[in-house]
Amino acid sequence: MPVKTYRDALRAAMAEEMQRDESVVLLGEDIGVYGGTHLVTNGLIDEFGPKRVIDTPISENGFTGAAIGMAMAGMKPVVEMMTWNFSFQAADQIIQNAAKLRYFSGGQVHVPLVIRGPNGGGVQLSAQHTHSLEGFYGHFPGLKVVSPVTPEDVKGMMLEAIRDPDPVIFLEAGALYGTKGEVPDGDYTVGFGKARVAREGADVTLVAYGRQVNMLLRVAEELAKEGVQAEVIDLRSIRPFDTETIIESVKKTNRAVVVQEQWRWFSVASEVAALIQEHAFDYLDAPVERVSGAEVPAPYARNLEVAAFPSEANILEAVQRVLYQESK
Amino acid sequence: MLDSEALLELYRKMVGIRLFEDAAQRGFRKGRIGGYLHMYIGQEAVATGFLESYQEGDRIITAYRDHAHALLLGATPREVMAELYGKGTGLVKGKGGSMHLFDVDNGFYGGYGIVGGHIPLGVGMAYSAAYNKENSIVQLYLGDGAIHNGAFHEAANLAGLWGKDGLNPCLFVLENNQYGMGTSVERATANTNLGSKFDSYGIEWEQVDGMDIEAVINAARKASERVRESGKPYAIEALTYRIVPHGAADFLEKYRSKEEVKKWRERDPIGLLEKKLTDAGVEDETLEKIRAEAKEKADDAVTFAEESPEPDLSELTTDVYASDMHIADAG
Numbered sequence: 001m002p003v004k005t006y007r008d009a010l011r012a013a014m015a016e017e018m019q020r021d022e023s024v025v026l027l028g029e030d031i032g033v034y035g036g037t038h039l040v041t042n043g044l045i046d047e048f049g050p051k052r053v054i055d056t057p058i059s060e061n062g063f064t065g066a067a068i069g070m071a072m073a074g075m076k077p078v079v080e081m082m083t084w085n086f087s088f089q090a091a092d093q094i095i096q097n098a099a100k101l102r103y104f105s106g107g108q109v110h111v112p113l114v115i116r117g118p119n120g121g122g123v124q125l126s127a128q129h130t131h132s133l134e135g136f137y138g139h140f141p142g143l144k145v146v147s148p149v150t151p152e153d154v155k156g157m158m159l160e161a162i163r164d165p166d167p168v169i170f171l172e173a174g175a176l177y178g179t180k181g182e183v184p185d186g187d188y189t190v191g192f193g194k195a196r197v198a199r200e201g202a203d204v205t206l207v208a209y210g211r212q213v214n215m216l217l218r219v220a221e222e223l224a225k226e227g228v229q230a231e232v233i234d235l236r237s238i239r240p241f242d243t244e245t246i247i248e249s250v251k252k253t254n255r256a257v258v259v260q261e262q263w264r265w266f267s268v269a270s271e272v273a274a275l276i277q278e279h280a281f282d283y284l285d286a287p288v289e290r291v292s293g294a295e296v297p298a299p300y301a302r303n304l305e306v307a308a309f310p311s312e313a314n315i316l317e318a319v320q321r322v323l324y325q326e327s328k
Numbered sequence: 329m330l331d332s333e334a335l336l337e338l339y340r341k342m343v344g345i346r347l348f349e350d351a352a353q354r355g356f357r358k359g360r361i362g363g364y365l366h367m368y369i370g371q372e373a374v375a376t377g378f379l380e381s382y383q384e385g386d387r388i389i390t391a392y393r394d395h396a397h398a399l400l401l402g403a404t405p406r407e408v409m410a411e412l413y414g415k416g417t418g419l420v421k422g423k424g425g426s427m428h429l430f431d432v433d434n435g436f437y438g439g440y441g442i443v444g445g446h447i448p449l450g451v452g453m454a455y456s457a458a459y460n461k462e463n464s465i466v467q468l469y470l471g472d473g474a475i476h477n478g479a480f481h482e483a484a485n486l487a488g489l490w491g492k493d494g495l496n497p498c499l500f501v502l503e504n505n506q507y508g509m510g511t512s513v514e515r516a517t518a519n520t521n522l523g524s525k526f527d528s529y530g531i532e533w534e535q536v537d538g539m540d541i542e543a544v545i546n547a548a549r550k551a552s553e554r555v556r557e558s559g560k561p562y563a564i565e566a567l568t569y570r571i572v573p574h575g576a577a578d579f580l581e582k583y584r585s586k587e588e589v590k591k592w593r594e595r596d597p598i599g600l601l602e603k604k605l606t607d608a609g610v611e612d613e614t615l616e617k618i619r620a621e622a623k624e625k626a627d628d629a630v631t632f633a634e635e636s637p638e639p640d641l642s643e644l645t646t647d648v649y650a651s652d653m654h655i656a657d658a659g
Contacts, residue, residue: 025459051459051495062482065448066455072437073387073456092479096442097449103647105430105438106420110650141648165650 001182009151009183010040010116010172013158014078016187018048021076024162027054027063028080028117037082038118038177064090064115068098068167071113076162081117084171085129090115098167099142113167116158118174119147120210120261121298124305130298132262134209137169138238138271144192145238147171147209151181153236156190163189173211193240197249201229204319205249205256207272209235212259212310219315228323238268246272247279254285255322259310264292289318330542332608338380338541339605339615342372342598343622345396348405351626352395352412352426353572360634361412363425368396370571373597374503375400377544378467378564381552382435385462389437389450390469392427393503397469402434409629415636422639423647443508444470444477451483451561454498455490458559465497465555473508475525476516487561488529494559499551500526502565503538509574510583523565531561538566539597542604571596 004012018024030037032045032055045053056063060081067077081087087094098111121130138145144166148154161168198213199220206216213234220230231249235242250256256276258269269290276288294308349369355361375396382401390397398408403419411418412426420430427441437453440446450468457464474480490496504522506513513520523533536547547564555562569592573581602615
């Protein structure tokens, strides 16, 4: 199977769908002539022209709203948020229009829109440029929210997102744009609402999405050296949500640790913990652990930033707690 | 100059809207209509006149003062009234209410509750119309209150920009009724020449007397043709006045004087049209008959709404997603 970077897999999905379907257009800041801040759309304006790869002024509310209008009129726009941090400028459009239009129109319209861009921190961009917004957007009925981590998934989920009749919040692991993986050629989709078991194990269930999945796989390697077999679940999709895969795993392992970069309060990990106690209470041998970002705006200094996000050490400690092991 | 037959038809439409809203107001006072109820009373000539230029395939979008637009485009008084009453027979199945009327089959794309928030949508629809070479246009209605909102400025900028390449056949209809809720234009901006805001974005514009149905029709016809042919946006500021309170619950009206309202009532677009008709020799009887028919239709709509069933509870969870996926409360 060919090997591609996360970035190239993403670009391939959009380019292939644009070749197949004329109603697919891209909008965003500097996605055309400049090539995209993260080079995800690099070269596409040459292939598809400025009517389909639309460079916009810096006005997220305006162009996101315009993309919603395009979608209502039958197009399939894919909007790039240069980073998800800028999406607060467009939050009224995303939440008040895209998410609710189908409902308040009594089913008369739908909004086949994708909004994509890098989510999360880790590269010293400090408070205003560092957010993990899966809990925030996951809160709103009417939106679909996904967060792929492998290059294979990112292509298959982008194709699924563009073909989906509803608005999809596509949260990319920005820190992983350069990572490589096997990516099938041609047309395939990865459906939403189905988690991926990234590693099988019977002793403890580790749950995450986005770049924290890779962290969990490294932690699982460490645990394996000590004879602990961790099962690692990549949620892939926040809304819809795959409760079943998690519950099946917890029924087997009886212990769970949920990891996320975002703040803990009112977050995805809190939701996962609640679901586990609801559906697998009798199977639990320890309280579900949540490992989350520190409850502070993201700091700049490298050491502070590292301390603000979950680390492999934090996760190992949480695993030890659910296993009732002494910490070292 | 329109002939008296044509004027009578316009009179029928405008009186139909007026008496429909009078009936809605009574329903609101009786507690049959919940939420907000924003009346178009005094502004009827604007939507009526502009929608005379409507062609099949055009898309119409406005904010929450939307009853007239829906009715003029072909939604029946029954289904609109039933929506206000929150009934399952309503135009959007009782899911939107007064602020969210939609009738996509007749070109009506809503019905939005956040001031300014719908403006980018209209501009995007216009892009789509040009991209797909539909030869259709968007009529995008906004109030004077919305023009101070960031969404207007971002969207107008895009419209002007995309219009340079013929990619934005959008006719902005600025309904200047002098007040954003209770704040007058003078209290909202230092530049009270509201149409001039379009200058910043390379969008040409003109003003029209929004109380004079014939003037509105003429301006709208020329502007629609121009937008349709050029693919460029254009704006018309219609000077009008909401002669009733902002919402049906705004009865104190501390922000404007009784004298001012009285002065504008003299320019009530329906009164002005009546004068034109009687000057043209139309008998009072003819007008009376039209009013009686309109009253009958409004009463019929109320009866229909009163007697209609509430939405089936199974409707609570439908229409959240197009795939009709519903995420259970537990996740």
